Amino acid sequence: MTAPPAIRVQGLEKSYKTLNVLRGVDFDVARGSIFALLGSNGAGKTTVVKILSTLLKADAGTADVNGFDVTGQAANVRESISLTGQFAAVDDILSGRENLVLVARLRHLQGPGEIADELLARFSLTDAAARRVSTYSGGMRRRLDIAMSLVGNPPVIFLDEPTTGLDPEGRLEVWQAVRELAGQGTTVLLTTQHLDEAEQLADRIAILHEGRIIVNGTLAELKQLLPPAELEYVEKQPTLEEVFLALVGARKDTTPREAR
């Protein structure tokens, strides 16, 4: 990997009052790859995403996105990114098309109408374009949400738990959209607590646990972390879920609380 990474995070720390959410997080995300940040509820995934998207300031450490520092060059970072948060950030009262036009205008792009129509077609929303978003299904809202993130083709996209609350069909639609994104060279940072989602989509997977990245590698590398001897009762390969739970469990045994 010789090209500079699209995202570089070093020694990131963040506390809310007495709660240490991040205790020194480090990771790189290569350009054009899908990187999954995996963790339980409250592990700090959203905090990482908020810091990277300039919504929150870190207490310590540095973070670069597309070569720009998130605190010193926040405006450049915002030009380079797009955020799809945990809850579909769409305007219910506007129509799907109006939502896309709104984002295109705010990104100061030429021809917002054409941009909107193109994205509506790409996400199979053309028929629903003129309807108010409040009439959309969960999957349609998410698709629109992601389409809004693609306006202006930002090189880096953050997807914070993009399939939360979706039915299986909606999930598959979102997965397809994410794969297409990466196919075009967009860097995607994805957070999820659905292990199969990371398994399906990600080039690299990092597990965030108790404020630190405890493992970071490809799916194959992660699977190798469990010795085959652990598998004597199981005939198939370990699933990522087993890897995750084993790692999270092991960590608790080896680093007792008084280490802090």
Next chain:
Amino acid sequence: MTTKHFFVDTTVLLGRSLRHITRSLDTILTTVITPIAMMLMFVYVFGGAIQTGSDSYVNYLLPGILLITVASGIAYTAFRLFMDMQSGIFERFQSMPIARSSVLWAHVLTSLVANLLSLVVVVLVALLMGFRSGAGPLAWLAVAGILVLFTLALTWLAVIPGLTAKSVDGASAFSYPLIFLPFLSSAFVPTDTMPGPVRAFAENQPVTSIVNALRALYTEQPVGTGIWIALAWCAGILVVGYVLATITYRRKIS
């Protein structure tokens, strides 16, 4: 970088929230129902028993009703801001390359437009109920100016609960005391009928001076120094509200 886009971004976002108003006109109706109901009650029920020294009670009452209209209208300003905060669209805007303050300004200007619409509706109802004025365009311009200033002042106050509230009810509850403040003023009855301490409060709170100034303007009476006290109250609330709202906003987005 950020100032370059300020006007464009504010215009785009203003267009968005104005659509919220035009597509849910019921918010304008709910805003005007309380003040109109009060106006009906006071003119047709209590009004006959109130000695105001004015020949028409609706003429006496209107300025207080207009202030109540604004006070109930800004509850929706806080509500709209709160809904944006909740839905995640606020974070989407903040993570985009826009002038960040334009998000707030769009809400403030929308509040101004929505409240002016409500005020027009209330004045039309008052006309139906017999409100008449011989005041010239300049006096009406002054009335409009004071109402705009008053709306802006209360709007910036409304921004604070809009940004910080934990629930929908919390976002709009702050407006209740503002709606009742006119009762302790010269809006419904002349203050000289009130007992000492109540009268002292009524005569020295902002609503009385603003109501008196508005009344003097459209009844073609000399406004005297009272109008400056009214303007000073509006400007003072506006500055305090703006500064506190801006501080709250900065805390919220960084």
